[in-house]
Amino acid sequence: MRLTKSTDIALRIAMRLAVLDEGANPTTREVAEAVGVPYTHAAKVVSRLQHLGVVEARRGHGGGLSLTAAGRTGSLGPLLRELEGVGDVVGCEDEPPCPLRAACRLRGALRTAQEAFFATLDPLSIGDLVAAPTGPVLLGLTARPGPGTGPGRDAGPSD
Ligand code: SF4
Numbered sequence: 001m002r003l004t005k006s007t008d009i010a011l012r013i014a015m016r017l018a019v020l021d022e023g024a025n026p027t028t029r030e031v032a033e034a035v036g037v038p039y040t041h042a043a044k045v046v047s048r049l050q051h052l053g054v055v056e057a058r059r060g061h062g063g064g065l066s067l068t069a070a071g072r073t074g075s076l077g078p079l080l081r082e083l084e085g086v087g088d089v090v091g092c093e094d095e096p097p098c099p100l101r102a103a104c105r106l107r108g109a110l111r112t113a114q115e116a117f118f119a120t121l122d123p124l125s126i127g128d129l130v131a132a133p134t135g136p137v138l139l140g141l142t143a144r145p146g147p148g149t150g151p152g153r154d155a156g157p158s159d
Contacts, residue, residue: 001117007083009037009045011129014054017067018130019138025064028057034141052082054126067126076129077122089114 012035020026026034032042046065049055054071058064089110092101101107130138 001089001114003080004084006041006045006048007080009035009041010049010054010083011126012037013042013045013065014049014067014071014126015130015134016138016141017055017065018072018126019135020066022066025058025062025066027064031065048083052079054079072127073125075122076124076126077118077120080121081118086114086118 013031016031016035017026028043028046029039031046032039035042046055046057049071050057053068054074056066056068058066088107090107092098092104092107098104
């Protein structure tokens with residue numbers, strides 16, 4: 001099973017925010033550059049994380065992004081279920097639909113495997129993921145301009 005790029009970016013952003021000092025409040029662009037993802041993609045992901053209550057974005061002087069308490073301690077399993085969705089792992093209902101879909105044991109087995117994947121992440125939180133050795137690496141990240149990143153300062157994804 002492979003996670004979507006958006007989910008990976010969401011987790012990278014949340015982990016980066018988790019290691020910053022309280023009040024650091026980086027912009028979306030700064031976080032995007034630090035974790036090496038395009039700004040436009042990061043902005044969409046930050047909006048989604050705000051909607052899920054994982055990230056807070058404040059505008060204006062002293063504004064920027066921060067990880068919420070729920071974002072730090074919440075279970076990863078539900079977060080990934082939200083970010084990934086829990087549809088079929090394969091395209092049973094794609095066009096043309098699979099002729100086996102009405103009575104397919106593989107489909108059920110894959111759903112069970114998918115749920116087991118998410119359940120494995122239930123005991124973990126973003127806070128757990130940034131323990132050493134990951135935390136020090138996250139702290140040491142500096143801006144690495146990449147595709148879609150560039151100069152300029154913004155307060156958040158809606159700027
Ligand atoms: S064989 Fe089963 S799991 Fe695969 S696409 Fe068809 S219905 Fe889905």
